[in-house]
Amino acid sequence: MSLFFTFLLLFSSLLPSLNALTYRYYDHTCPNLESIIAREVHLATVNDKTVPAALLRMHFHDCFIRGCDGSVLLDSKGKNKAEKDGPPNISLHAFYVIDKAKKAIESACPGVVSCADILALAARDAVVVSGGPHWEVPKGRKDGRISKANETIQLPFPTFNFSQLQQSFSQRGLSIQDLVALSGGHTLGFAHCSSFQNRIHNFNSTVDIDPLLQPSFAASLQSICPAHNKVKNAGSPMDSTTTVFDNAYFKLLLQGRSIFSSDQSLLSTPYSKALVSKFANEQRHFEKAFVKSMVKMSRIAGAGEEVRLNCRVVR
Template identity: 45%
Template sequence: MAIQKLLWALFSQLVLLLLFLDFTNAWGLQLGFYRRSCPNVEKIVHTTLHKYISRDLTLAAPLLRMHFHDCFVRGCDGSVLLNSRNCNLAEKDAIPNQTLRGFQVIDAVKSALEKKCPGVVSCADTLALVARDAVSMIGGPFWDVKTGRRDGRVSIASEALTQLPSPFANISQLKENFAAKGLSVKDLVVLSGGHTIGIGHCFIITNRLYNFTGKGDTDPSLDPKYAAALKKKCKPGGDIKAVAEMDPGSFKTFDEDYYTIVAKRRGLFQSDAALLDDVETRAYVQRQSLTHGLNFAHDFADSMIKLGYVGVLTGRRGEIRKRCAFVN
């Protein structure tokens, strides 16, 4: 009986392992995947991207966010890049993705790759490499990107709406979102550090500032002085294009300041403030705040590598799109 229980336990673990491997399919990725078919792929990506980032540092944040949003829906398969067509509303047009920008950058990089290596490099790999280089170009860490991803053919707006972590999410919801993608609680708090760059749209935080519980109040978890400063930028019923910096003072530079801001209860979104509501995430926030980002760059690189493995298509699955906005 004891042997049977042991065998069953081992079998159960094996099944879970196989399910996980099938879910990520990451073993099909490798460093230097294009070393023969497109040996200069990383140089082409870097050179083309630099032309854009050198002119506009604010592009780094949306390009990083685009990769994140891609991987959280159907895995890192480039589905966020597809245009809506006929009766199908694609991820790109889902409400959480309507503030994404930088698609022209991906198109330019992909076009440069197609000129040198037609039909070889996937849009999913292009996006993963662009996100890495964009972060590196504004002072963030550099990490090795394993390639070999193939592009998906399906993109559904409703999936983006239900699967992407919400800026209104509490800590339990965030942990569930990340766990569903095989990402840990540490990955959650580390990847949230990507908010050290970029901006947030005022319409997302209007209720937090002016009507948090429906009684004309402000979210009590928000530092009062910071709330007052935000109200000067974000008026109730104001300009829908109005924005606020995620990391005031250094939103164009990738650094550890995000954690200092969150520790002071000045995180822009409710999902930022939620990091203080869990023992593990709060400890990480406080540690980075007190140690000026000790190990943050290393941790961020590790978590980005894990993110890039989520649900990838490799081998003969999917396709290599010629244009990222359209299936072949």
Template identity: 55%
Template sequence: MLRLSHEFIFFVFAILVAQTKAKQLDSHYYEQTCPHVERIIRDVVHKATLSDTKVPPRILRMFFHDCFVRGCDASVLLDSTDDNLAEKDGPPNISLRAYYVIDKAKAKLEKACPQTVSCADIIAIAARDVVNLAGGPYWNVLKGRKDGKTSRANETLDLPTPSFNATKLIKLFSKKGLGIKDLVTLSGAHTLGFSHCSSFKSRIHRFDDNFDMDPSMDIMFANTLKQKCASKHNRDNNNSGYYLDSTSSVFDNEYYKRLVARKGVLATDQALYNDYRTKFLVESYARYEALFFVEFAASMVKLGNLGVNDHHHGEVREKCRFVN
């Protein structure tokens, strides 16, 4: 008789619970209670994007970082207290800084339909909007998430780091119920991204005992990055870095084209092209932008289903920075 390990049984149970919770979500969830919810959020996001070009990548990272830690429960928005350091103050989230966009959308929604729209749903809708406003796909966001009441900075250490190889990335995504296709597809969000020199300096300076720069990088591109980060001004400037895509304000498939050309900025990005398990997906998306758009929308919906709270385990916060 086949004997299943406790770990396997727990994994299957966790997936079934996640799927059950996901079924509670509905794209028409606020149709009666707050019919203008998407218009209100889109207006706030659009205005914020026009005044700050860093808003789109920060909102996208916010959605990913929120869902990946405790599930899509807006725990990333909670402020730290005297006795608890919250997720937003964890090292991976220090550079998000677009919380004010969610705060503004929430304030407008509280006037239009008080105590109705969760902060978790606002993040999910805002993430879709920054993609679409930048020329990317549009998808129907499933809604009905409830906001969590717990946020711990130490749990952000479970997020992927810029030094992860493909094996570590695949294992990490698998633990969340996300497959290899989701890994490669969601990484395409970096088409709107920017990276600080500190996140890729190990690739361009003293890479290992044999190479000063990562040999998987195009040599001319590696020299460009090295020059960009080499001056004393840039070494002392926390904002210095390089865009992850040559069309950084447009959501397109240029990110994948650059990986094929060995011009990925982060080690985690280039690893997707260097590994046989992910390479064919990178090449497919580099060739067919429409395919990337379809798959990205599907993976964003899947990501948005992680760890969804119902009304028994969450709440609708009046202000996104604090529990009620």
């Protein structure tokens, strides 16, 4: 084997580590990065309690399309309709929080920090500001230049059954434990009627309501979302403590008080149901699993090429 060929093999073997995310990526180039983002998330949450749920969902939707590359942050331009304008993302909001954090970071460390990293850190801070755990976020993502609304159909839908959810997650290198743990993010937020109408009206040819729903809970959902609902933003909180990061979601799921079909499906296999029970019985177990799965999800590789100066437009 020639010396040149040996060098090529050695260099190729180093590429993954050279491109890997690291926890101390900005230690020297932008040491105040995390405190700047945490401040913006905190200030926004003081004014709007829905911000944490929005940022957590935004990060999830970013990573599931083209990897964690900040493509969900790009605005539509000309004939190109961007991800944020795809049907599943119409209700995404709080993009201004990322914009403000980016502006402050550009002032402190110009041209250094990617929008994808800002979003990953903001999602962590969204959990923390809601009373959830803190964790170290691996950094070093680059921002993608492609964002297409029609690709958002790849996101897992609230009507998915367990098999569909498992396939969606496994395609991205995520396990059943990741699926159940990350579903616990539904402890924050609000669901619009359109996301769960299938469970409370014309469920199938024989019953109107999903029989797995607790009857009084189903009745309350029907009162909020009648069959021909015309109230634009009508819907229901995702759990009983909608602005607090806790394990109430799992407790309610076991009581037949889940919102989405996809939530209910977590009880359809012995393993996933056992995980739900474990997380419902001990918040510490849920938080530990959630953190592990969030870090794993945040490592889904994107095809990012740049550090945007404005998170809404490519350079």
